[in-house]
Amino acid sequence: MSALVWGPAEHRKDRRMKAELLEELRVVVGEKNVLDRLVDLQTYEYDAYGERSLPSAVVFCRSTAEVSAVVRLLSREGIPFVPRGYGTNVNGGSLALFGGVVLELGRMNQVLEIDIPNRCVVVQSGIFNADVSAALAPYGYYYAPDPSSLRASSIGGNIAENAGGPHCFKYGVTTNHVLGLEVVLPDGEVVWFGGKGQEIVGLDLRGIMIGSEGTLGIVTTAILRILKLPETVKTMLAAFATLEDAGNVVSAIVAAGLVPATLELMDGPTMNAVEDALACGYPRDAGALLLIELDGLRDGMDDLAERIAAICSAKGALDVRVARDEAERATLWRGRQGTFPSITSLAPNYMSLDGTVPRTMLPEALRRITELARRHCLPVYCVLHAGDGNIHPCFLYDGADEEQKREAEAASMNVLRICAALGGTVSGEHGIGIEKLEAMHIVFSDDELRAQRFVKDAFDPQGLCNPGKLLPPQPVDRAGSVAAEVRGA
Amino acid sequence: MRSGSLLHVATLAARLEDLLGVGRVSMRPQVSIHGLRPRAEVEPADTQQLAAVLSMANDEGLGVCVAAGGTKLGWGNSPERLDVLVATGRMPAYCEVDADDLVLTAGASTTVAEARRAARAQRRVLPFDAEQPAAATIGGVIATADQGPRGGGYGGVRDVVLGVRVVLVDGSQVQFGGRTMKNVAGYDMTKLFVGSLGELGVLTEATLRLLPQPDSQALMLLPMHSLEQAQGVATLILDEGLQPFVLELLSGQAVAEAGPGLTGPAGTLAEPGWLAAGSGIDGQPGWLLLLAGFWGHEAAVDRSVRQVRDQSGIGEGIVLRDEQAEAALDALSGMAPRVSLTDFTVAARASVPMSEVWDLTEYAFRLATAGQLVASYRVGVARGVLSIRADAETALSASHSRGSDEAATSSVPLATWLEKVRAEAVKRGGQLIVTRGLELLGPGFDAWGHPASTLELMKRIKQRFDPRGTLNAGRLIGAR
Numbered sequence: 014m015s016a017l018v019w020g021p022a023e024h025r026k027d028r029r030m031k032a033e034l035l036e037e038l039r040v041v042v043g044e045k046n047v048l049d050r051l052v053d054l055q056t057y058e059y060d061a062y063g064e065r066s067l068p069s070a071v072v073f074c075r076s077t078a079e080v081s082a083v084v085r086l087l088s089r090e091g092i093p094f095v096p097r098g099y100g101t102n103v104n105g106g107s108l109a110l111f112g113g114v115v116l117e118l119g120r121m122n123q124v125l126e127i128d129i130p131n132r133c134v135v136v137q138s139g140i141f142n143a144d145v146s147a148a149l150a151p152y153g154y155y156y157a158p159d160p161s162s163l164r165a166s167s168i169g170g171n172i173a174e175n176a177g178g179p180h181c182f183k184y185g186v187t188t189n190h191v192l193g194l195e196v197v198l199p200d201g202e203v204v205w206f207g208g209k210g211q212e213i214v215g216l217d218l219r220g221i222m223i224g225s226e227g228t229l230g231i232v233t234t235a236i237l238r239i240l241k242l243p244e245t246v247k248t249m250l251a252a253f254a255t256l257e258d259a260g261n262v263v264s265a266i267v268a269a270g271l272v273p274a275t276l277e278l279m280d281g282p283t284m285n286a287v288e289d290a291l292a293c294g295y296p297r298d299a300g301a302l303l304l305i306e307l308d309g310l311r312d313g314m315d316d317l318a319e320r321i322a323a324i325c326s327a328k329g330a331l332d333v334r335v336a337r338d339e340a341e342r343a344t345l346w347r348g349r350q351g352t353f354p355s356i357t358s359l360a361p362n363y364m365s366l367d368g369t370v371p372r373t374m375l376p377e378a379l380r381r382i383t384e385l386a387r388r389h390c391l392p393v394y395c396v397l398h399a400g401d402g403n404i405h406p407c408f409l410y411d412g413a414d415e416e417q418k419r420e421a422e423a424a425s426m427n428v429l430r431i432c433a434a435l436g437g438t439v440s441g442e443h444g445i446g447i448e449k450l451e452a453m454h455i456v457f458s459d460d461e462l463r464a465q466r467f468v469k470d471a472f473d474p475q476g477l478c479n480p481g482k483l484l485p486p487q488p489v490d491r492a493g494s495v496a497a498e499v500r501g502a
Numbered sequence: 503m504r505s506g507s508l509l510h511v512a513t514l515a516a517r518l519e520d521l522l523g524v525g526r527v528s529m530r531p532q533v534s535i536h537g538l539r540p541r542a543e544v545e546p547a548d549t550q551q552l553a554a555v556l557s558m559a560n561d562e563g564l565g566v567c568v569a570a571g572g573t574k575l576g577w578g579n580s581p582e583r584l585d586v587l588v589a590t591g592r593m594p595a596y597c598e599v600d601a602d603d604l605v606l607t608a609g610a611s612t613t614v615a616e617a618r619r620a621a622r623a624q625r626r627v628l629p630f631d632a633e634q635p636a637a638a639t640i641g642g643v644i645a646t647a648d649q650g651p652r653g654g655g656y657g658g659v660r661d662v663v664l665g666v667r668v669v670l671v672d673g674s675q676v677q678f679g680g681r682t683m684k685n686v687a688g689y690d691m692t693k694l695f696v697g698s699l700g701e702l703g704v705l706t707e708a709t710l711r712l713l714p715q716p717d718s719q720a721l722m723l724l725p726m727h728s729l730e731q732a733q734g735v736a737t738l739i740l741d742e743g744l745q746p747f748v749l750e751l752l753s754g755q756a757v758a759e760a761g762p763g764l765t766g767p768a769g770t771l772a773e774p775g776w777l778a779a780g781s782g783i784d785g786q787p788g789w790l791l792l793l794a795g796f797w798g799h800e801a802a803v804d805r806s807v808r809q810v811r812d813q814s815g816i817g818e819g820i821v822l823r824d825e826q827a828e829a830a831l832d833a834l835s836g837m838a839p840r841v842s843l844t845d846f847t848v849a850a851r852a853s854v855p856m857s858e859v860w861d862l863t864e865y866a867f868r869l870a871t872a873g874q875l876v877a878s879y880r881v882g883v884a885r886g887v888l889s890i891r892a893d894a895e896t897a898l899s900a901s902h903s904r905g906s907d908e909a910a911t912s913s914v915p916l917a918t919w920l921e922k923v924r925a926e927a928v929k930r931g932g933q934l935i936v937t938r939g940l941e942l943l944g945p946g947f948d949a950w951g952h953p954a955s956t957l958e959l960m961k962r963i964k965q966r967f968d969p970r971g972t973l974n975a976g977r978l979i980g981a982r
Contacts, residue, residue: 130857131886132740175686186684188693189661204955210932211658211885212853213647213697214950215978216960220660220693224686241743268602270625270714309745310806313799369682371603401684441684449687456687460674465689467966471959483688 028069028112034090038072038114041082046073057115060100060107062448063362068095068109073117077195077203077233080116084231085201087114093477096231098139098167103365104446106173106226110481116231118169124148125234131209133192134239138169138232142176145237154239157184160442161350169232175224177442179275179306179349182400184240186442188223195234196222199478209236221468226444227479229472243308246274247318248336248345251325252299256280256383256395259301260376262328263399266305266321267372273321276400277304277349283356283394283407290355293348294341299331303399304349349396353407356394360409364421368432369441372402381431382406389424391417403441404432430455450485509562511541514585517562518544521554531587533569535977536580536941540567540587547592549669549706556704557673559586560972567974568700570611571637574646576849576938578699578977579949588704590641599624604712605664605681610641610705617710626712629656634836641705647697648937650835654884655747655797656713660696667707668695671968681709694963699978702967716797720807721748721827723820726790733860735814736883739794742813744806746884748795748831751863755878757791759891763833793834795827846895848913848939850920854932856886862930863888866923873915886932890923892916894942917943924951950978 030049038047048054048071058067069092074080087094093113100107109115121137124145128134129152136145142163146155159178160166166176172194177186184190193207206219213219222229253259259278266276279287281300288295295302303325307317322333336342357363370378379395386393386408394407408424410417429439429452439445439452453462465484472478509517511529518527522544531543546552559566565583569575570590590611597608597617601624608617614628614635621628631650632638638648644666647659656662665679678691695702726732732751739746757764796806807821822830854862863881866888870877877892894913920943924934928951936949952960960979968975 128855131855133855175690177684181684185657185661188690189657198959202955204959205953206956208931209855210853211856212851212887212933213660214853214933214935215697215952215956216701216963217647217660217693217697218956218959220690220696223693224690244743264602267604267714270717272714309798310743310802312805313801316801317799369684371600371605371681373600373602398684402682403684436681438680438682438685438687440687441682442686444686445688453688458676460670461676461678461691462688464670464676464678464967465691468689468691468694468963471962471966 028067030069030092030114031090034086034092035070037086038070038083041086042072042074042079046075047071057097057100057109057117060102060105062103062105062108062446064105064108064447066108066110067112068115069112071115071117073120075120077197080118080197080231080233081201081203083114083116084197084199088200088475088477091475091477093480095479096169096173096227098170099141099165101162101166101170102174102444102446104444104448106444106446106479106482108447110447113477118231118233119167121233122167127152128209129154132239133209133236135234135236136168137234138172139167142166142168142171149239150242153242155242156190156237157240158187158190161353168235168237172223172232172235173225173227174442174444177398177401177403179277179398181398182276183272183274183308188220190238191219191223191235192238193236194219194222194232196230196232198230199473199475203233207236224444226446226483228469228483230478245308245311245314246342247307247314248342249305249307249318249321250295250334250336250345251303251305251322251330252296252332253301253303253330254299256301256379257376258329259303260379260399262303262325262330263375264373265324265328267400269320269324271317271321273305273400274308275304275306276398278302278397278399279349279352280395282392283352283396286355286359286394287348287352290358291348291351293344295348296332304345352396356407356409360392360411362412362418362421363407363409364425365405365407366425366428367441367443368404368429368437368439370402370404370432370435370437372400374435374437375399375402375404378404378431378435378437382428385424385427385431389420391420391424398441401441402437426452445483447482450483453485509564509585514542514564517558518542518555518586521558522546522551526551526592533572533575533587533589535567535575535584538580538584540584542585543587543589545589545592548594549667549675552588552590552593552704552706553669553673553675555586555588556669556671556972560671560673560970563970564972565975566972567977568704570639570642571613571634573632573634573638574642574648574937576936576940577646577949578974579940579980580976581974582971582976590639593706599626599712600681601626601712603681604714605709606712607681607707607709608640609707610639610644612640614638614640614643621712622715625715627715628710629662629713630659630710631656631831631835635832640708640710644696644705644708645698645700649885651748651750651793651880651882652795652831654749654882655745655795660693662711663692663696663708664711665709666692666695666705668703668705670703671970671972675706676703679709683711700974701964701978703973718800718803719795719797719824719827720803721822721830722794722807722810723822723830724792724794724816725819726751726792729790729860729864732790732792735792735810735816738814739810740884742809744796744809746794746806747797748793749883750793750834751879751881751883752791752793753879754789754791755876756880756891759878760834760836764830795831843938844893844895846893846939846942847891848894848916848920848942849889849891849937850923850934851890851937852888852923852927852932852934854886854888854927854930856884858930858932859883859886859888862923862927862932865926866890866919869919869922873919875915875919890920894939913942914944917947920947948980950980
């Protein structure tokens, strides 16, 4: 079975696994590390996206060798498999779409080596993102990518999604911080892409692996670049009358050649939702809020902060204030990190997006999204990694109301179209998974999708590794011709 | 000449002229790759013509290589076959800077120097620091992922390229990535093309991340007595969190190769006595020069310079500021025409975990000295990169004087030495690639030295993108 002609129907017929295979899996990982009772499997039938799909079995792995042995067995039997950390995926990427085996990697959560002279840390992929920086703190170092889920998501998941976070504006996303990966390929072979050195010889397999959403193999160990904790951090809050004013300031700060560590933006409704839930001292009356953080050497920092404050004031800020101490700084950030929980408790369901536009297009994108929400009669809450042009509009709706659900889905697709039309893209950090398969056609031509299938097929000719994600299904009438092209090669 | 096609030379010429028009096809190519000369050289006018040539070549089973500025023809292994050389020099060279969005979009045949100038005119920095930027093109730099000393602050080429336009071997035109730092729609295909040496497709355009021009920059030129001293000072700079954007150690000969541009307008480095104290590592009137560059807010730059001076106890050194610092770094990458590159120059680059680069350098130098080989050394401290340049002619005469009966076309001592340095680099978790003069090292010397386990996967990817092995076949992903 080729990945190119994969069809959803193939594995739906019977999700139960052969007793002999379950027995073989138990020999590899131990009796209690293979789950196949319905009640156990139901825990693994969903992730943070909300759709459900029941796996055939869940296998807990504790080492690369176990992952490799399990994958070898599944490859031999032609059974699909999905790597899983803590299920925080918001695009449905952790679902066992066609049944098969979920490889649970949460027990591979160790720091294997802290290597200060080489400015890197070696970790197992199941470790929480926040635990990496926690382990490095005593040495005065940290791991820069900081998705809001950092206390709940694994490094393996961050790598699979090429996760971002507020500090990415200055420091880059996950892919800019991964030096090497130990990967179990879909046939069970264990390989290393990259290492502790910075240069890669040959094709950048490490680069293509990052952000591949678990469809090319399973990352078991990662070597991450680490940075020295900044000497000083200065956090500022600026309030504006409108979202557009705040968006203009973001552009002005960047245009002035300033590079804050973060430029986070939220709209008035979001700010109030956060205030209701967490009381962070945000200015309730304002229409938008910018959270700006500077870091680096202390010399010159005050001057930079003043320059930014001056830009804010010149562009109509209602208020600019600097966090006086670490406690105030932590409070300001608690609000930002608690944004989603604060909003999503307001309605039975929500649909959150992560489209990205060139940052000069932010004011226009925000204007269009606000207008769009009005047209669809949906409340919208916007929070943005503004420095990166990464917009998270969140539509609230009641999933029990079919019409509202349809409106929310339609509005979401329209947001993605707006982002693409403004020169951006449909996903900045959440990934495609199953959620945005349709949206792939907005940004990629058939030839561009075909080239991406080349990659999938080279890594996973059997099409067993997290099937049905990231790449939209091939139109049936084209499948034959493309498959023939590859075979004729 | 190796060719995969039976197409007669006159027929080939006619087919190419049909596609491109007269005046764009030469059947007497001047360019060769590792001594291999193509049957035809073509200069497409635009992407459409390029696509037409690729598609025809692919259908006819012709081998195609691509050349732009010609500064990186020495990279990689010999092509398995070479019928048509596509010279991109007449493709549209354009460069659009969007200062507010911090991006630049350029035609692949735009030179790095042009693109840097365009960015600089709007107070932005293009974070490419390729060798010979006046000739090297954006496409060539991406195809080789070649980054220079300023990469310490810029990051690698992979970190800079946000999007690419590529013509695939069947002539289809595709585009990946975009204009934003964050983009996780589909596979990160852009990464796959960076450093792929044109094996998967031909780049026609790239969108690159820009940095704001810093308020202030300073370049410290610090003479060192020994590798140990240099390591001490460099470690201090890194441990103090000063974030140098350049931290590079040069042997005396490497300084000489960079020419007078590096040493500043006053030529202070040549003053008698200033450098006399050093012991050197390359047998030249011996000394080492550590370059430490800082940029950012003026107060932060001043503080970094002061702290390095005070804590390292190395005295004044020379500090170049702003324009002067920029000029010196340009000289280092060979902005000015250089005299030091000859047909006998062999260049190699080892990359190891950063702390290993010191021992590797020491090992390479000790071995070279024992074998009477003369080479220049550059150590990218924060990048863990050791760049070596040697003259095969010198090495040849050394081998002859010892009565070697090897053919005079290859330098056995040099090849043996580089093999040993490569083995040492691999032992230390890195690798060594040859970027110039591969043919001088004798047959069988591999330019890359891939780990076998990933080579298989690379071949599978190559096979799907270019099933007939039309594009640059064997140069990066070998048959061996």
